[in-house]
Amino acid sequence: MPSHSRGAGGAPFLRPGEWTLLAAIVAAVVFTALADSNHSYWQRPLDSLRDIARNAALLGIFALGSTVVIIAGGIDLSAGSMIALSGTVCATTMLALAPAEMAGFKPVGPAVVAAGCLASLVAGFLVGTLHAWLVTTIRLPPFIATLATLVGLRSFARALCESTTAAFTPTKSALINVADPFFKAVRDNVWVPVAVFALLAVITWLILTRTVLGRHVHALGGNEAAARLAGIRTDNVKWFAYVFGAMTAALAGLFYVGNESVAAPVNQGRGHELNAIAAAVVGGCSLSGGVGTVPGTVLGAVFLRVVIDAVSKIIKTGADVYEGLIVGIVVVVAVTLAQIGQMARGGRRLLPGALGLCAIPTLAVLGGAVVAMMASPRAGAATGIGAFVLLGLLRRWETRHTVVSAS
């Protein structure tokens, strides 16, 4: 989809692709309301809304960070591990400052909570700085730099958790329970993460569209060499982008601690970095940089959560079972739809040559298996066979069409 950056304020709030996304969200909700045999959207609308709102807000917070990094032409793979590290830093700080209260599941007091949260945000700043330094000074590709921290930070968090618990409690542990009422309140009042997400979205939107720094982020991602030659200090812009990415993940990490009443570095936030990147991409960000909007990412995050919720409601399993599968399919479908017009105009074929031939059974088996697991084996078989026939016909049509135009 050809996209042009919004200039300074005043341009239409949503672009065509974003209206489509909004319509898709509404469609998914309506479909779930109709197709869910438990009618949970009718019977308990507030619970459902609360659930989606909390999950979308948590995902959205660090998806905004990923968006800034992606628009700046980089990538941050470490958000999930940063979430784990942030929670652990917060919990270990509180444990060190108030070991007795933490062990006894008692309130630790606002000062200790504030210290813990502050320590997490500082950790985010440090990690973002590390990324920027690796990328600009050592000239590591962002993919490599943040892959290293994706793996490293989680391990670091676990080690931090174990050595701190060893020092301040009788036994060392891979998790720290957090029972302070502040975190309980954050868990029980869903408007808190939603409000924080909304505020952060507005701030991010202002930065990206109405400040010099934001314009420089777009310029850097669109054409890095030209940005440098235009006198933009690209290293500083990257520093901002990676710090913003890591600090939003750190902020999200605090909410995860609240949600789960525990800092668990082994599993907390695992794989979430890809959800954040998916939300940004579904929202219209280009991984080659320079293109993307805050409204797009907000809608992308909401859409992902709505679809995940829809599947869990309709099939009645835990949302987490199919989460990865759904995210994967949504990303592929969204990006494909965004460029399908271009493919048709450019005369590109969907199923060319031997690769296309092998893709037909692959897609049929994949679709059939997914439906078989989600619904019934019979429906799966029907889907598989149906997909096979349809794709076969499509290939036939494509081949004929090309032959005709070549003669």
Add this chain to the structure above:
Amino acid sequence: MNGTTLAAEPAIVMRGLTKRFPGVVALDDVSLEVAVGELHAICGENGAGKSTLMKILSGVQRPDAGDLEVHGRPVRFGGTREAEQAGIAIIHQELALVDDLPVAANVFLGRERRTALGLVDDRTQADETARLLADLDCAIDPWARTGGLRVGDQQLVEIAKALSVNASIVVMDEPTSALTEAESARLERTIARLRARGTTILYISHKMDEVFRLADRITVLRDGRHVRTVDRVATTPREVTGWMVGRDVAGHDGARRRLRGDRVLEVRDLTLPWPGHARGRRLDGVSFDLHAGEILGVAGLMGAGRTELLETIFGASDPTWTGSIRLAGRPVRFTHPYEACRAGVAMVTEDRKRLGLFPDLDVAANVSLCSLTKALRNGLLSRSAEENLVSGPIRATGVKAPGPHAAVTGLSGGNQQKCIIGRWLLTEPRVLLLDDPTRGVDVGAKAELYTLIDGLCRDGLAVLLTSSELPELLALADRIIVLSEGRLTATFDRQEANEQAIMEAATGGAPRVGGPEAQVPT
């Protein structure tokens, strides 16, 4: 040769070829026949459609309309491989070789010879490459790393590649643009040898002397349209040039005296090392002065160090240079373009698409980029303030755009370049570095850019201008310095400069015509 071969079935027939790109019609209903065995020159200014024509012939792009026949067979290439199978080989202007592979591997890239086991047969490839290169009368080691060869040798490797597919039609896209005279002479011998075998050659060039030495027939394109095709013997270079530009080539009258002001830029003994390269130095002891209200031209072949000179002044190259640069008397040493901008130096880069333009930003954002602080209201960017800010330079440079928020990628090359010049004018520079500013710009826009640059200079700006086209420098510059392999080999006043003398200095032949010190006024 011509006349005898024209009777046979044509090698190539084009009928009504049309290709559109956003904002520009690159080829407009072009019809052309090329006879078997002839050397057919295609002439035209930049943007005339020569390269698009060639891309269609080589299968890189598909025409929006029109038919193509090769040896009487209608073809519609879906890719370069299909064009190769039809016997067409292309020698690209920008060489399409993989630097890190050996010569032989490049020659057989995509068509590797295999052993009985299906593995790549490097030995056979090397032997065949050696034979092909020997046919071309040159001694290049087939095992040598391609990236380490001189440009002229790389071009011969491309030609060997074309021969290895037994191409009956060879298309050469401005093959001598990067060659020294000796290398050009060798290329002409190669062409003679190819013609002796009956190869049809399409020779794309805008250099009249070459065209008139080599061609049987000449086709002129202008603004994507076919102007005419003539026998070489029936025309003159002056006539062809006239068709190319579409009007009398009086040239720009930059000859009128400008008022030279104070010395603004003083470069002494500028040397930029080139680690790991045989030459050792990208720039070697370059000294010159630049005054307000003066255009100083920098001539030189590709790789002579023109861009490096401008980038070093602008703080965009490695900060390892030695020597001294003084801006308005103060010694400066920029380590980042940011500092150069702040000090009043602006640079319009050579490769507009890669180093100048922001395709995702609109026209206004492309122009305002270096001066965004002037578009702030209450600390935030204001759309109306930005529109006000850019309206000045857009008008001054004559950008033709649907509006300030139009997509910059939809503009023509000339208008894009004006946007970038406008961007820098907003920074109110004292020194403007222009690196080949009219590259890829059509003839009409070129004239407008000349007028613009001349006007800026008369307003007191000091302009350092490089160009790959000598007539451009001769028309615009007050003085011309010539670089050859990183060294300053000559300085000319406009009265004493001519193409012959500059080319001699650029190829390293001429003695120094007056040192830079001799130019320092009192």
